[in-house]
Amino acid sequence: MNQRAAVLSLISPAYLWLTLTILLPLSAMLYYSFLSDVPIGSREVSWTLENYGTFFEKAFYSELMLRSFKLGAEVTTFCLLLGFPCALALAKSIGGRTKEALFLLIILPFWSNALVRIFSWTMVLRGNGILEYYINWLLPGTGPLGLMFTYPAILLGLVHSYLPYMILTCYISIDAIDNQLLEAARSLGAGKLTIFFRLIVPLALPGIVAGSVLIFIPVIGSFMEPRLLGGRNGTFIGTIIEDQFTAVFNWPLGAALSFIMMGLVLLVLLGFSPLVRRFK
Amino acid sequence: MSFHVLLKLICFQWLIVLILGSSVISAAEIRVLNWQGYGTDEAWALEMFKERTGIEVVHDYFNSEQEMLTKLRTNPGVYDVVLINSAYTRQAAEEGLIEAIETTGMANVSDLSSSMRNDPKLVDDGKIYGVAWVWGVTSFAVDTGDFQQTPYSIEALWDPKNAGRVGWRDDAVEAVQLAAVALGQDINNPSDLKAIRQKLRELKPQIRTFWSSEDEWNQFFSANEFDLATYWSGSASRSKNTFGLPVEFVLPQEGAIGWLDGLSIPTNAPNRNEAKAFINFMIDPDFYVKWDTEVGAPTSANAKAVSMLPADAFNRTAFSDSQKVAKVQFMGPMEDALREEILELWQETKAYFQN
Amino acid sequence: MNFLKWIGRTYLICIVVFLYVPILVMVALSFNESQLYRLPIEWSIRWYEALANNSKLHSATVNSLTVAFLSTCLSTMMGTAVALAFYRYDFRAKRLLQILIFPPITIPWLIIGTAMLVFFFWVGIGRGLHAMVLGHVALSLPYVVIVVSARLKSFDSALEDAARSLGASYWQTTLWVTVPWLMPGIIAAALFAFAVSLDQFVISYFLAAPGVTTLPVEIYTAIRKGLTPEINAISTLVILLSMLLLLGVSRFYRFGGRD
Numbered sequence: 010m011n012q013r014a015a016v017l018s019l020i021s022p023a024y025l026w027l028t029l030t031i032l033l034p035l036s037a038m039l040y041y042s043f044l045s046d047v048p049i050g051s052r053e054v055s056w057t058l059e060n061y062g063t064f065f066e067k068a069f070y071s072e073l074m075l076r077s078f079k080l081g082a083e084v085t086t087f088c089l090l091l092g093f094p095c096a097l098a099l100a101k102s103i104g105g106r107t108k109e110a111l112f113l114l115i116i117l118p119f120w121s122n123a124l125v126r127i128f129s130w131t132m133v134l135r136g137n138g139i140l141e142y143y144i145n146w147l148l149p150g151t152g153p154l155g156l157m158f159t160y161p162a163i164l165l166g167l168v169h170s171y172l173p174y175m176i177l178t179c180y181i182s183i184d185a186i187d188n189q190l191l192e193a194a195r196s197l198g199a200g201k202l203t204i205f206f207r208l209i210v211p212l213a214l215p216g217i218v219a220g221s222v223l224i225f226i227p228v229i230g231s232f233m234e235p236r237l238l239g240g241r242n243g244t245f246i247g248t249i250i251e252d253q254f255t256a257v258f259n260w261p262l263g264a265a266l267s268f269i270m271m272g273l274v275l276l277v278l279l280g281f282s283p284l285v286r287r288f289k
Numbered sequence: 290m291s292f293h294v295l296l297k298l299i300c301f302q303w304l305i306v307l308i309l310g311s312s313v314i315s316a317a318e319i320r321v322l323n324w325q326g327y328g329t330d331e332a333w334a335l336e337m338f339k340e341r342t343g344i345e346v347v348h349d350y351f352n353s354e355q356e357m358l359t360k361l362r363t364n365p366g367v368y369d370v371v372l373i374n375s376a377y378t379r380q381a382a383e384e385g386l387i388e389a390i391e392t393t394g395m396a397n398v399s400d401l402s403s404s405m406r407n408d409p410k411l412v413d414d415g416k417i418y419g420v421a422w423v424w425g426v427t428s429f430a431v432d433t434g435d436f437q438q439t440p441y442s443i444e445a446l447w448d449p450k451n452a453g454r455v456g457w458r459d460d461a462v463e464a465v466q467l468a469a470v471a472l473g474q475d476i477n478n479p480s481d482l483k484a485i486r487q488k489l490r491e492l493k494p495q496i497r498t499f500w501s502s503e504d505e506w507n508q509f510f511s512a513n514e515f516d517l518a519t520y521w522s523g524s525a526s527r528s529k530n531t532f533g534l535p536v537e538f539v540l541p542q543e544g545a546i547g548w549l550d551g552l553s554i555p556t557n558a559p560n561r562n563e564a565k566a567f568i569n570f571m572i573d574p575d576f577y578v579k580w581d582t583e584v585g586a587p588t589s590a591n592a593k594a595v596s597m598l599p600a601d602a603f604n605r606t607a608f609s610d611s612q613k614v615a616k617v618q619f620m621g622p623m624e625d626a627l628r629e630e631i632l633e634l635w636q637e638t639k640a641y642f643q644n
Numbered sequence: 645m646n647f648l649k650w651i652g653r654t655y656l657i658c659i660v661v662f663l664y665v666p667i668l669v670m671v672a673l674s675f676n677e678s679q680l681y682r683l684p685i686e687w688s689i690r691w692y693e694a695l696a697n698n699s700k701l702h703s704a705t706v707n708s709l710t711v712a713f714l715s716t717c718l719s720t721m722m723g724t725a726v727a728l729a730f731y732r733y734d735f736r737a738k739r740l741l742q743i744l745i746f747p748p749i750t751i752p753w754l755i756i757g758t759a760m761l762v763f764f765f766w767v768g769i770g771r772g773l774h775a776m777v778l779g780h781v782a783l784s785l786p787y788v789v790i791v792v793s794a795r796l797k798s799f800d801s802a803l804e805d806a807a808r809s810l811g812a813s814y815w816q817t818t819l820w821v822t823v824p825w826l827m828p829g830i831i832a833a834a835l836f837a838f839a840v841s842l843d844q845f846v847i848s849y850f851l852a853a854p855g856v857t858t859l860p861v862e863i864y865t866a867i868r869k870g871l872t873p874e875i876n877a878i879s880t881l882v883i884l885l886s887m888l889l890l891l892g893v894s895r896f897y898r899f900g901g902r903d
Contacts, residue, residue: 241497
């Protein structure tokens with residue numbers, strides 16, 4: 010069978026599907042972002058750059074964008090700091106059925122609903138909530154903790170949601186490191202820190218990068234977690250974009266803000282790519 | 290098995306998807322678009338309605354007026370009845386989203402208070418685009434456990450004593466209109482948006498959190514996250530009746546935002562007559578009295594229905610102070626340009642609220 | 645080194661506990677009498693009884709499972725085919741195509757969801773379960789390609805050559821040699837696809853037709869418009885079901901790779 014036909018028959022169903030469901034809809038969005046109004050019904054529409062202009066005219070859009078990127082960076086960092094040691098311990102300090110059981114336990118939360126998990130956090134953190142109730146029961150007179158509707162509450166909810174991604178991607182790449190290699194390094198006199206920083210981290214870098222990308226991008230666009238956990242402090246570019254689509258019906262502006270956000274995300278990823286390549 | 294078999298499998302699955310996707314609608318079923326938990330979807334009411342007419346009712350919900358309009362725009366010929374705040378009825382009619390209702394055969398329409406039945410927001414050129422259903426006011430409610438003395442002024446929301454205790458609905462139009470009430474401006478055509486912007490910014494230390502739904506309001510209130518919060522009159526009586534929360538609704542001396550909700554029929558509704566029967570049932574005293582006494586409701590536009598409530602009912606007594614009622618400003622239609630300005634103003638304010 | 649291992653294990657347990665806090669809370673509150681989630685917990689099974697009579701949540705659950713099942717089958721088949729093509733062949737535009745598979749993960753769902761709504765409305769696909777399957781497949785495809793490709797990295801292509809030299813045709817080799825060897829990866833990919841679809845609410849929210857919703861959409865609406873512990877009850881049942889499913893699969897497939 011010739012290669013061309015084989016490749017085509019293997020990949021065309023998937024790529025046709027992606028064209029229909031991702032590529033064409035996104036093109037439609039791009040088109041919308043240059044319109045003055047949503048072309049539904051009898052509305053008059055014209056071409057305009059105004060939607061993109063709005064972002065640069067009003068300072069608060071870029072302030073919120075920056076805030077979202079900061080949130081993305083913080084969540085990713087926390088996930089890395091918490092998740093990498095966890096993946097390392099799972100891959101290299103446990104074996105057999107225990108390892109499998111723990112692995113199952115770590116991926117199982119994926120099958121529970123993300124919304125319900127965040128909602129449960131609100132039950133834990135809110136006034137008279139579980140945390141406050143039991144802390145006051147243990148140490149009477151502690152009073153309200155005021156954790157709900159704060160930036161740390163959002164951080165906690167997001168780190169919790171995305172941590173399994175980091176553990177999983179790091180685990181896959183750490184698990185692939187040959188134990189004999191580590192043994193060899195050790196017998197040549199390398200210390201634990203040297204092994205960790207010169208061997209394990211560089212070899213696990215693909216996993217770290219994959220995990221970071223899988224976390225960073227959705228966090229920047231997140232709106233549900235900030236809304237539920239952040240209250241007054243939960244306004245980010247994601248919530249503003251959601252408002253444009255659901256509450257305000259200004260799809261052109263929503264689309265323009267989305268494309269600006271995507272463009273900035275791409276810039277950040279490009280900025281990091283030389284670093285990644287150097288490690289390889 | 291060959292690649293063709295795989296292809297066939299995919300086609301077969303597609304077939305299943307298509308069959309599942311096209312749902313079959315029986316004749317005696319109507320689709321209603323409303324806020325969730327807002328009267329039309331009470332289980333007992335739907336049972337009562339089915340007993341009387343044999344018509345089944347299916348619901349779809351929206352979370353904002355704009356979403357409601359979007360749903361009408363993107364689903365022509367799907368819904369039979371839609372609840373529209375009368376401030377938006379004109380816009381919906383002008384866009385061709387709803388049609389004029391021929392009210393002959395709707396027995397209860399004649400019992401509607403004439404000012405609401407003929408409200409210019411609902412009626413255009415003698416054509417009725419929305420049947421007045423219920424009305425109420427938006428101001429704020431307090432926790433009677435925390436307030437020995439009920440505040441009489443809307444300034445309570447700005448009072449530094451209440452720092453960190455206020456709940457506020459995350460809605461641009463409502464936020465701006467409440468500030469307009471506090472500043473004595475026209476809520477439908479504010480004369481000084483700069484002053485409103487400043488007034489909203491001053492809320493920063495007071496606001497504990499935003500709320501977006503009645504249920505959320507009840508939960509936050511019951512968890513003591515806030516002690517006073519903006520609220521709707523009908524919902525306040527529901528919080529009191531159904532959940533036994535110590536809520537008192539305040540009609541401030543400065544006035545409040547009034548709203549009138551109407552029921553409309555979307556253009557090309559598949560079951561026009563059944564829709565009319567349902568709207569007629571919704572303004573029936575039998576339904577309303579039960580709704581208000583057992584669940585809690587805003588004030589009915591049907592004067593006869595209100596007069597059948599118990600003498601001490603909130604909806605009969607609350608609006609007895611005619612001086613205060615005269616200060617209630619009803620929400621009216623708004624120019625698109627003004628609305629967009631308001632939306633941006635509110636988003637900028639929210640950005641300012643971030644620490 | 646033993647000391648380090650001991651620290652590692654303790655740390656692992658802490659992380660697992662952290663991951664399960666909200667899930668345990670969710671389960672505990674499903675047995676709480678108070679509709680407003682008030683504490684202390686008064687134990688009751690009233691929400692499970694209410695759930696038994698809630699036909700709306702039932703049909704939403706059935707819809708969710710149907711959509712998840714269909715999109716898992718479709719995306720697993722198509723994604724595996726793509727992974728095979730990337731593994732076996734070098735061709736022009738391969739790098740580009742590899743990058744193009746990722747947008748579904750890397751673009752915020754909110755944007756994709758709205759874009760799909762707009763586009764499907766334009767071309768007449770409309771809203772409903774069929775539209776949701778279209779969207780969910782696209783979202784889970786990248787996960788399938790990643791997981792299956794990972795498994796393919798350790799595949800010995802000599803196995804295929806051997807089959808071919810014994811007279812098996814191209815598709816016979818693929819179906820009877822390569823795919824069975826890949827099965828653990830395919831199963832893991834399918835589980836991922838299933839999870840992605842079962843949890844997806846943003847896209848479903850936009851693509852749901854009136855009266856035809858899925859569980860996450862119901863939950864999202866409920867969180868905004870009136871949540872009852874019934875939601876906790878059904879979520880508890882769903883995670884129990886997933887646990888059984890995972891345990892069942894783990895009997896045939898070793899999660900966590902080699903030791």
